[in-house]
Amino acid sequence: MSFYTREEGIEKHEMESIQFARLKTTVANVYENVPFYKREFEKAGVKPEALHSLTDLKKLPFTKKTDLRDHYPFGLVAVPMDEVVRIHGSSGTSGKPTVVAYTKNDIEHWSDIVARSIYLAGGRKGDLLHNAYGYGLFTGGLGLHHGSEKLGCATVPVSGGNTERQITLIEDFKPRIICSTPSYLLNIGETMLAKGLDPKKTSLAFAILGAEPWTEEMRATIETMFDLKAMDIYGLSEVMGPGIAMECVDCQDGLHLADDHFICEIIDPDTLDPVPDGENGELVFTSLTKEALPIIRYRTGDIASITRERCACGRTSTRMSRVKGRIDDMFIIRGVNVFPSEVERILLQMDELVCHYNIHLKRAGSMDHAELHVEVCESFFNRLPNGDFSVGEGPDLIKKIKYSLKSQALISMDVCLKAPYSIPRSEGKAKRVIDLRGENALTVE
Numbered sequence: 001m002s003f004y005t006r007e008e009g010i011e012k013h014e015m016e017s018i019q020f021a022r023l024k025t026t027v028a029n030v031y032e033n034v035p036f037y038k039r040e041f042e043k044a045g046v047k048p049e050a051l052h053s054l055t056d057l058k059k060l061p062f063t064k065k066t067d068l069r070d071h072y073p074f075g076l077v078a079v080p081m082d083e084v085v086r087i088h089g090s091s092g093t094s095g096k097p098t099v100v101a102y103t104k105n106d107i108e109h110w111s112d113i114v115a116r117s118i119y120l121a122g123g124r125k126g127d128l129l130h131n132a133y134g135y136g137l138f139t140g141g142l143g144l145h146h147g148s149e150k151l152g153c154a155t156v157p158v159s160g161g162n163t164e165r166q167i168t169l170i171e172d173f174k175p176r177i178i179c180s181t182p183s184y185l186l187n188i189g190e191t192m193l194a195k196g197l198d199p200k201k202t203s204l205a206f207a208i209l210g211a212e213p214w215t216e217e218m219r220a221t222i223e224t225m226f227d228l229k230a231m232d233i234y235g236l237s238e239v240m241g242p243g244i245a246m247e248c249v250d251c252q253d254g255l256h257l258a259d260d261h262f263i264c265e266i267i268d269p270d271t272l273d274p275v276p277d278g279e280n281g282e283l284v285f286t287s288l289t290k291e292a293l294p295i296i297r298y299r300t301g302d303i304a305s306i307t308r309e310r311c312a313c314g315r316t317s318t319r320m321s322r323v324k325g326r327i328d329d330m331f332i333i334r335g336v337n338v339f340p341s342e343v344e345r346i347l348l349q350m351d352e353l354v355c356h357y358n359i360h361l362k363r364a365g366s367m368d369h370a371e372l373h374v375e376v377c378e379s380f381f382n383r384l385p386n387g388d389f390s391v392g393e394g395p396d397l398i399k400k401i402k403y404s405l406k407s408q409a410l411i412s413m414d415v416c417l418k419a420p421y422s423i424p425r426s427e428g429k430a431k432r433v434i435d436l437r438g439e440n441a442l443t444v445e
Contacts, residue, residue: 114147117246125152132180139241183430217348254319
């Protein structure tokens, strides 16, 4: 069995020994060098010397995104600014990004983690990698770029957008690997088909897709469209960036965590108690090797589960499930919690529909309601008299969608069928929920 690093295949007790040693160093570092953490530790009544095993991690306080915003821009940095070599950030509702910093060692570690991820996905030295993640404050573009170079791939830094040019470079350069959001790769494929090109005939063999929740049904659509294998990559800037976890090309059965760099917990987002392995909860990460901005028990807002069973590929690393959705994206319809990814899973089981949809949250008088806008495929649309959804097979398809949503997910919402190519395509992260009510609460009675 070929691994990128030996740590991917070591026994659990050896990994736990590595994690505990690095955890103690990290906790001592933030206690001494980050005033915020020293205050929070003292509020919780813990000091670094109180850590006697990994189970003591639960004694430490959580870190939230609001903590990063409250200490904008550099209040959580643990090293002198002359040791910082890179600044990244993610945009927030306040208009200011949550800022993260990196030392030279941080960049080296991150590059190595991403190289490991690309290797997991089937990439090897000498491959040509087409990187369609956005470059800039967003960690996706530069994160994959440096990991690709670290592995020894020839890296094409295309960034996002300009789909026609993306297609030209794919055809001319003949990359073996492509990196992008799943919705944007779908956009590229549809654009190729509209130009009379067959996505199956490209040189692409592997796709590394992330930065937004996506489903097994979306994977099947993309893999069939391009005749490749599509793997999920996970990351977020507050913890490091892409590469925190990656699916292996051998099994595509959960994302392998870089256990030697991060500790992952799953908690109930309401009670903050741990949930058993295999059950969904909120992902919480503690960094173990970051210097500039170490983070303790960071609540990501992402919903997933973990397993500690050895993968059939031979790796012993903890695996996390595909992210089901974000707490921020969840809305409530008549008491039922709804994630867009659950709606997507149901829609993509129907041959009449394609992978493009929005959920509109609207207000009618004093009541709120949800309305699903979803595109039909061209063959279905062409069967409708004059493209009229109110006649022919249109009403039956609406009934079928409503029944499937209700029977499979207990969701009731209005359905609006849309003509092919009428929903705007994504050149980055897809926006699935559109709140038209002029307020923030994603609650629909």
